[in-house]
Amino acid sequence: MIKNRMNIVVGTSKEYAKYVSVMLESLYENNPKSQIYVYICIEEDLEENADVLRNIAQKHGGFLEFLTVKTDLKIKEQIKRATNYETTINFNRLQAIDLLPEDVDRFLMLGADTLVLGDISDFYNQDFEDNYIVMCTDYTIYEKQEVTEEWAKYFQQEMNRRKIDNIKRYGNSDVVLINLEIKNIFKFDEMVESIILNKFPTLEQDYLSFEMNKYIKFVNPFVYNYPPYVYNYQKIGGDVDPDIKIVHFACRGSKPWLIWDTKKFGAIWLDYAKKTYGSESILEEYREYKKSNKFRYYYNLLNHWMDLKEQNGNIFDQYNYKEVAIYGYGNLGKHLLHDIREKNICCKCIFDKNIENTQIFTNEMNVFLEKVGSVDKIIVTPIFVYDAICEELCKMGIEKNRIINLEDMLN
Numbered sequence: 001m002i003k004n005r006m007n008i009v010v011g012t013s014k015e016y017a018k019y020v021s022v023m024l025e026s027l028y029e030n031n032p033k034s035q036i037y038v039y040i041c042i043e044e045d046l047e048e049n050a051d052v053l054r055n056i057a058q059k060h061g062g063f064l065e066f067l068t069v070k071t072d073l074k075i076k077e078q079i080k081r082a083t084n085y086e087t088t089i090n091f092n093r094l095q096a097i098d099l100l101p102e103d104v105d106r107f108l109m110l111g112a113d114t115l116v117l118g119d120i121s122d123f124y125n126q127d128f129e130d131n132y133i134v135m136c137t138d139y140t141i142y143e144k145q146e147v148t149e150e151w152a153k154y155f156q157q158e159m160n161r162r163k164i165d166n167i168k169r170y171g172n173s174d175v176v177l178i179n180l181e182i183k184n185i186f187k188f189d190e191m192v193e194s195i196i197l198n199k200f201p202t203l204e205q206d207y208l209s210f211e212m213n214k215y216i217k218f219v220n221p222f223v224y225n226y227p228p229y230v231y232n233y234q235k236i237g238g239d240v241d242p243d244i245k246i247v248h249f250a251c252r253g254s255k256p257w258l259i260w261d262t263k264k265f266g267a268i269w270l271d272y273a274k275k276t277y278g279s280e281s282i283l284e285e286y287r288e289y290k291k292s293n294k295f296r297y298y299y300n301l302l303n304h305w306m307d308l309k310e311q312n313g314n315i316f317d318q319y320n321y322k323e324v325a326i327y328g329y330g331n332l333g334k335h336l337l338h339d340i341r342e343k344n345i346c347c348k349c350i351f352d353k354n355i356e357n358t359q360i361f362t363n364e365m366n367v368f369l370e371k372v373g374s375v376d377k378i379i380v381t382p383i384f385v386y387d388a389i390c391e392e393l394c395k396m397g398i399e400k401n402r403i404i405n406l407e408d409m410l411n
Contacts, residue, residue, distance in 0.1 A: 006034045006124050007100065007107040011041040011069075011093035017049035018278035019257055020112045021056055026272045027116040028060035034121055037063045039100060039107070041093045043070065052278040069095040075192060082199045090173070091195065091204035095188055097180065104180060111174025111248065113255055114225075115269050118245040123224050124177065131217040132182040133208065135171025136225035140250060151201070158198075158210055169218055173205035174248055175225045185215070221248075228254055228265040257282065260289045260297070290384055301383070305335065305410055315409055316343045321376040325368070326350040327389060328381035329361070332406055336381060348375050369396060376402070383407040 008027065012020045020040070028036060038057060046053070050066065057064035069092040071079075076088055093109055100107060108124055110116075128134065159167070191207050200206035208216065221227070226244045247265050249255050256269040273282045290297050308315065316339060324345055326333050329352035340347050347360055349371035355361045362368050372378055378398065380386050386405040394400050 004034050004121070006031065006036050006121065007104050008036060008038045009041065009093055009096045009100075009107045009109045010038065010112065011089040012046070012112055013042075013087065013089055014044055014046050014049055016112050017046050017053060018276070018281055021052050021276040021278045022269060022273045022282070023110060023112060023114050023116065024053065024056045025276045027110075027120075028056065028062055029272075029275075030116050030118050031120060032060075033119070034124075035063075036060075037104075038065070039096055040064065040066050041069045041089065041096060042066055043068075043089055043092065049278070052276070055277045067096060067099045069093070069099070071192075075196075078196050079192070079203070082196045083201050083203060085201075085203060088203075091191070091207075094186075094191065094204055097178065097183060097186060098188065100180070106177065106179050109173070109176040109178060110246075113249040114174055115247045115249070115265070115272065116245065117247060117268070118243065120224070120245050123245065126177070128177075128179045129217055132179045132185070132215040133212065134177035134217045134219060135173070135208065136175050136221035137168045137218050138170050138172040138205075138209075139221045139225070139227045154201070158206070162210055162213065164210075164213055169213055169216070170209045171205070171216060171218060172221070172225055172248065172250065173202070173208060174250065175246055176208070182215070186212075225250075227251075257285060260286055260293075294384060301407060301410060302332075302335075308410075314343055315339045316345060319377075319409075321345055323348050323375040325372040325375045325378045326381060327368075327378055327393075328352055329355055330381060332381040332383070336379060336406060348372060365396070369398075372398070378403050379406055379409065380404070381406045 010020055010023070024038065027038075036057075038053075040053060046066075054064055056062075069089075071088045071092060079085055079088060090111075096107065096109075106124075108120075123134075126134065155170070159165075159170070164170075191204065191211075194200070194207055194211055195203055198206070198210075200210075223244060224246045225248045226246065227250055228247055247268075249265075249269070256266045256273075260266065260270075270286065273279055276282070305315070315336070322345065324340060325348050326336055326340075329337075329350050333350065333352070337347060337350070349368055350361050351363070351365065351368040352361070353363050355363055357363060357367070360371075362371075378393065380389050380403060382389060383406055386407070390400065390403050390405075393403055
């Protein structure tokens with residue numbers, strides 16, 4: 001076994017590959033001391049997306065290999081009828097148990113919708129304590145978040161049937177550490193049969209949690225499987241470990257590429273997305289979302305700002321600006337000026353085509369350019385056309401690093 005080696009197994013489709021790239025970027029960046037071997041389970045040719053994933057591994061000096069996993073079409077149809085699941089790649093990741101090289105003794109299975117924010121070597125190298133599996137308790141279950149009444153009833157029936165009396169002994173299958181001695185008891189085909197027979201709605205997650213419960217070591221999710229909506233909607237107390245290593249955008253309503261919620265973890269995900277080789281495709285989705293959901297996005301941004309104010313915060317708390325200027329004096333510009341004055345920061349000039357020339361206000365670009373020469377930042381408040389405004393100001397001689405989008409400040 002290679003010292004400091006971590007074996008990571010991920011499953012993806014062609015469409016999801018760009019989101020996997022974000023997870024891989026975060027994994028490599030935050031674990032530079034580990035030799036990371038990534039095994040990507042695929043059911044189809046990823047085409048150009050395969051190069052995106054290879055390039056990320058190559059950039060960080062890592063190893064990446066594709067493992068082709070297959071499911072018979074008849075089996076797929078049976079699973080679809082039994083569980084209503086259209087895709088099978090998630091449970092097919094467990095074929096890696098039989099496909100990985102002989103020198104691999106354990107692997108960490110990660111979901112495409114996870115984000116690695118720290119060193120996970122302690123989690124990876126932990127003692128299995130005579131178990132074959134380590135899983136994080138599924139927070140959505142024991143706190144009854146994002147769970148329908150029908151599913152809660154089903155869950156309790158399954159727990160009772162197997163005489164599992166601790167609700168925290170149900171895990172999430174997108175952060176799973178597996179000891180490959182599990183080969184002694186685990187058969188992939190038996191898992192598939194059980195999923196169909198029991199109509200497990202969450203496929204391999206139900207199978208592992210219910211049928212293999214006695215072989216699992218369960219750990220607290222708030223470090224290695226942190227649900228972001230806990231932060232976003234303030235549903236937790238003060239007992240959460242602040243040293244979060246893995247964030248999991250578990251429910252459909254929290255996927256960063258579906259809701260583009262730029263509160264804390266959504267913003268961090270987007271930052272990593274910008275670093276990947278597939279970034280342009282992701283950023284184009286982001287721009288299209290903002291265009292088509294302009295008012296919802298605007299509402300979310302203002303709501304986030306008000307959350308900050310209610311906690312006695314100020315948008316400038318993390319900045320050391322002495323002098324600033326504002327480009328655009330709509331509603332966002334007015335709120336911004338209030339925060340500027342609250343922090344006793346000097347606002348040298350405010351430009352807007354629809355205001356009168358009075359004191360610090362001007363509708364003339366040449367006047368604005370004269371007054372902003374010494375400011376630390378020009379803050380652009382028309383967030384949906386920031387790129388065009390930034391380009392315009394740069395052409396007029398303003399350095400790009402002196403221009404900032406209000407959206408980025410809030411995030």
